[in-house]
Amino acid sequence: MIKSYEKAGKIISETREEAIKLIEDGLPIIDLVNFVEYKIIEKGGFPAFPCNVSINEITAHYTSPPGDENIINAGDLVKLDLGAHVNGYIADSAVSVLVNGYQELGEKNYSEELGEKNLKMIEASKEGLANAISTIRAGVELEKIGSVVEQTIKDYGFLPVANLTGHSMDQWILHSGLSVPSISEKNGHKLEEGDVLAIEPFATDGIGYVTDMAHSHIFRFLRDKPLRVMHAQKVLNHIKKEYNILPFAQRWLLDVFDENRLTSSMRMLVKSRIVYPYHVLREKSGSWVSQAEHTVIVESDGCQIITE
Numbered sequence: 001m002i003k004s005y006e007k008a009g010k011i012i013s014e015t016r017e018e019a020i021k022l023i024e025d026g027l028p029i030i031d032l033v034n035f036v037e038y039k040i041i042e043k044g045g046f047p048a049f050p051c052n053v054s055i056n057e058i059t060a061h062y063t064s065p066p067g068d069e070n071i072i073n074a075g076d077l078v079k080l081d082l083g084a085h086v087n088g089y090i091a092d093s094a095v096s097v098l099v100n101g102y103q104e105l106g107e108k109n110y111s112e113e114l115g116e117k118n119l120k121m122i123e124a125s126k127e128g129l130a131n132a133i134s135t136i137r138a139g140v141e142l143e144k145i146g147s148v149v150e151q152t153i154k155d156y157g158f159l160p161v162a163n164l165t166g167h168s169m170d171q172w173i174l175h176s177g178l179s180v181p182s183i184s185e186k187n188g189h190k191l192e193e194g195d196v197l198a199i200e201p202f203a204t205d206g207i208g209y210v211t212d213m214a215h216s217h218i219f220r221f222l223r224d225k226p227l228r229v230m231h232a233q234k235v236l237n238h239i240k241k242e243y244n245i246l247p248f249a250q251r252w253l254l255d256v257f258d259e260n261r262l263t264s265s266m267r268m269l270v271k272s273r274i275v276y277p278y279h280v281l282r283e284k285s286g287s288w289v290s291q292a293e294h295t296v297i298v299e300s301d302g303c304q305i306i307t308e
Helices: 002-020 029-042 112-135 142-155 230-243 259-271
Strands: 052-055 058-060 077-086 089-098 166-168 196-199 202-204 210-221 275-283 289-291 294-299 302-305
Touching (some): 002 294, 058 077, 058 210, 077 289, 112 202, 210 230, 210 259
Antiparallel strands (some): 052 058, 058 275, 196 294, 294 302
8 A cells, every 4th residue: 555655656746847847838738737647647657636737816626628728828827736546546746836938028917026926925835835744743633734834824925725625535535534724723633643645735815715617627426326318327337437436537538438429428427416526716816826735644753745
């Protein structure tokens, strides 16, 4: 088990650093997403969820839909969130990148002051993550982690995103029960040796809450129900066989199914609550957001960071 976690972590660490080098003005999001997902497989793992590329006020859960034409622009604050699994054991990590070229955009579109603020916001989430990790060991209460993250981010002049949390993980389960807060809140649950946690603080200059957008490009199998439509049943069977209960992207199914019929069947699966849709999340006030994330395994006197 530990070796599988460590291998998944190494895959994610290497892929993350390779992907960062690609992020530049004019890069199609779909190219970045494909690079990350293919690299994970090339290195001996499988994507634990679709690669997320969430830009500016878009906070989480954006992955390219089929035919995505969106591109990354100079000055964008890009949050790259990627995960791999080996034998179902998951490593999850995220990094924020301010895209070069904003210095040449001019005052009308993007000031130097705004660029410096966004760089500071990235540092706030990174230090919030580092300080949170420094507190983790068996016996620590979750509320302590949240307090450390909140204070760190506020010290930078920003707010943590209150309604997004880190999470525990287990084999095949991305969110396995524990929520790791980024704010000070009463939570006396004590960490245990062997707990696997994704710690992921978000920082913003907005109000510190996210809200659902209409679109969903990431899904997860929830439960079986009888289906009368044969095509929808075939799609469901494929989902269960290929992805277990891990999140997947609709575009992953296009090698097997016709796009129009697939879209219809996915609507049916979501409406029947057989498949859960992850809505794209946006900062409620429209302000920009940064994110940093590592996966750790709790030890008696600290923790092992597997995605460093």
